[in-house]
Amino acid sequence: MAKAQIPETLLQECIHCGLCLTACPTYLTTGLESESPRGRLMLMDFIFQGIADPPMHHLETCLDCRACETACPSGVDYHKYFERYQKEKYALLPLPLIRRIGLKLVTSRSGLSAIFRIIALAQKLRILKLMAFFSDKFRGLPRISKTSFIKGSSSQYPAFREPRGAVAFFSGCVMDGLYADVHAATVRVLRWNGYTVDIPGDQTCCGALHQHTGGYSCLGGLLRKNIQAFREHDTIINNSAGCGAWMKAYGDIRFTTKIKDITEFLLGGDLISPVNRQHGWRIIYDAPCHLEHAQNITNAPAELLKIFGYEVAEFPESHICCGAAGAYVLTQPDSSADILKMKMADIGRAGKVNAIVTANPGCHLQLRKGCDLYAPGTAVWHICQALDNVYRLDAQYRKAFNLSN
Ligand code: SF4
């Protein structure tokens, strides 16, 4: 009788082989079956059958990193079940006011700009440094520049050398204020490679944060706005793994096929080789989950880094989440901190490196925090900064973009 209750779609897909266990960060840090993918699949099955009620603590600590999907030989689409669980949970629980305000703010350029101005002031007055002394939550923030990279209205940056084509650039929400320097490096690399870069001013947040945190009611509007903003472009470059993964899942094939992560785009084209590859820099690449597991972009970043002369340290644990996972760092701070500690210990075993390289703003913040705590003096770079740093060794590149070094 119990057997008849088991839905074909879930438990029959998972054969309980356990091959996903060592890819799951929460299983690795807790050792609990209930904090593993197959344990969570069982729990979700109880919920879907009406045997248990959401939310359940062991499901709340899931990062939705999807490393279990890459590891699973049976092809269990874990995230589809997890998304169903979240939808059922949020249907029962009203979103807290603070979350509703936060989700509204990330879609407002003026709202975000006001917040970043406040953070910049707090950094100037050293208030954030003081707060970081009392709580690790305030560690990892980059120095916020006074101006964001995107100026509000549409802009176009011309290609250098023989133009190869035009691309549009997706600037995101928080990344524009947090990492204006990463956006600047990305656009330089594209222009140097012969691409004109268009930045539509009416684009908006992709909605990934809304999707992860229950803000479903906003999703349709954000999707329509972005489809409209990029309607005249064939290729939309993005440099944030989380945004790219979510936009590739928008559901409108005319839009999703245009989305390209910067690494897959550059490697797929006729890349301009850097003049100086003999710099001797050694880096470690930590794969963002939404690049490796959600977009299946596994080799392109490390291949690019090698083309640019980097010695890429062996890092077998690169595929394991760093504990950032969108809003997870805020909603599950203890678990996030444990996972970060494990990640930094794994990184430490790779020996001395000049920088840790990533390709997602959330991972960037988290790894910066990890370096502050466990590896002071180690830099964290977005992959576009890593490429830009090597191009900058060429005097022509510096002259072209008016760079001092
Ligand atoms: S690897 Fe796949 S089939 Fe095996 S236990 Fe994990 S989810 Fe189930």
Ligand code: SF4
């Ligand atoms: S999505 Fe990530 S945290 Fe969640 S069960 Fe899978 S591997 Fe573990």
